[in-house]
Amino acid sequence: MTQLALVIDLNVCVGCHACVTSCKEWNTSGTAGPLADMNPYGLDPTGTFFNRVQTFEVGQYPNTETVHFPKSCLHCEDPPCVPVCPTGASYKREEDGIVLVDSDKCIGCKYCSWACPYGARELDENQKIMKKCTLCVDRIYDESLPEAERKPACVNACPTNARLFGDVSDPDSEVSLAIRESGGYQLMPEWGTRPANHYLPRRKTRITIHADELVRADNPLKKERELPMPDAKDPTLDETTSW
């Protein structure tokens, strides 16, 4: 079994929205038709996005941390949006675990969006069908692309490498290793949806240094002497100027 997923490192994400724009750019030219933008130059521009970066402030001012939080479909291993779909347009692929919407079968009843606790699905205002992150299914298997580029557009775009992509069911993959060794976690575990996407937590990177650690108490190799040392027989400047 394969379960492709993203692992997003909140310790590294700087909130630049490059994943948002590259996702929109790639997927608006996708097979399911453009991602609608309504009123793009007006007062209230809105549109369909598969991926958003949100910002949260944790703590009480002035002791706060700013957390940038990219949010897209989590490709749950037990996706609640799939069984509720009346037409079967919403489905989870057996071969790689990607949750997709068949744009030819969707009737736009929005019931799947009600059944997703994460708000990962959006109704396209032009086509009136549900759209969601496809994990760039039209890109990751495209053999006309160089192998290094066969990744979701958001992963390629991330300047800080905060987004990892791979098979979370393979224990030796880069993503599994990151989840295992860097405290990877799932969102809203209380609903039993078992999201495939994981997040890596913020980490404290401070170390404590005591004053005595700055000086070599024992210095047999004279590593910390000032160079060049004056010859012991030479008069010091003080001696030549003070008589």
Add this chain to the structure above:
Amino acid sequence: MHPAFSVIFLTTLIGAGQGLFLALYTAQVYAAFRLLPAQDPVGFYALGSLIALLLLIGGLAGSFLHLGRPERAWRSAAMWRTSWLSREVIALPACMGAVAAWGLVHYSGWNPPLFTLGESFGVDLSFLVGAIATVLCFALFLCTGMIYACIKFLQEWATPLTVINYVLFGGASGFMLATAFASWQGSGLVDFYGGWAILMTAIAFVTRSASLIRNARLKHKSTMQSAIGIRHARIEQKAQGAMAGSFNTREFFHGASPRKYRFVKWLFLVLVFPVPLLLVSAGLATQAFSLLLAAFLVQYLGLLAERWFFFAQANHPQNLYYQTV
């Protein structure tokens, strides 16, 4: 959740239609046991089932307005194994067909006796078709309620009270309409229907109050901490990734002021329960058709407000991600 008027009309109209049919068939069953006088097949049963059918058709039309792609609606019967919505899509036309067939049997007068139960209880065609339609009516109530009750993280809905309330509100409004219909037809069933309408409205008051009390004490399982996975007591959203809203802000927030929200709650509590009870009691005492019709219409208006509140009260966990622009 954002209350969609298409779904508000769908659920209230089909509820009243199902309730009216159940009222008509109840009278036929009572008459078969000679507990009530038999009614005129054409003027009472056939005409009454036509009204029920029109209500069901009105609800179906409302449901089409809810779809982004109504021309593909036929596909929605496919996933009945897993989806309550798909089951409703099957149950609604089946229920409509059975109600129409029952009305036609009465209208045409082609009502052959089929078999005899026990010593002398003869089952004719209309009795059998009506029984099938009754089962389908209850199946439809179950499907409609379960569409909402099955979403476990919409905790305001995820309770058996949701299904019970749908059945009782449908029954109450249907019997309320049947009371007015019987009065209009000059039938002797006005008191019979009126009594059931009062009883069902009273029980619905108990169960709806129970769900209001339950929801007021509800503790949501999802929190800001579980939503983004950061263990800190104080997390404040600073940006949601879009300045002017998105599908997530339009679909999952009712957008009404707290004042309007509270007003609708009290509006439905007044219009669904005490006012129709007073009107129908006065109507039964004076046998005035206008009062009985007013009782139904007021209760129906109240049910529109009730359904609006039902949607507005449901707090979707995704709203945790959309607290401030």
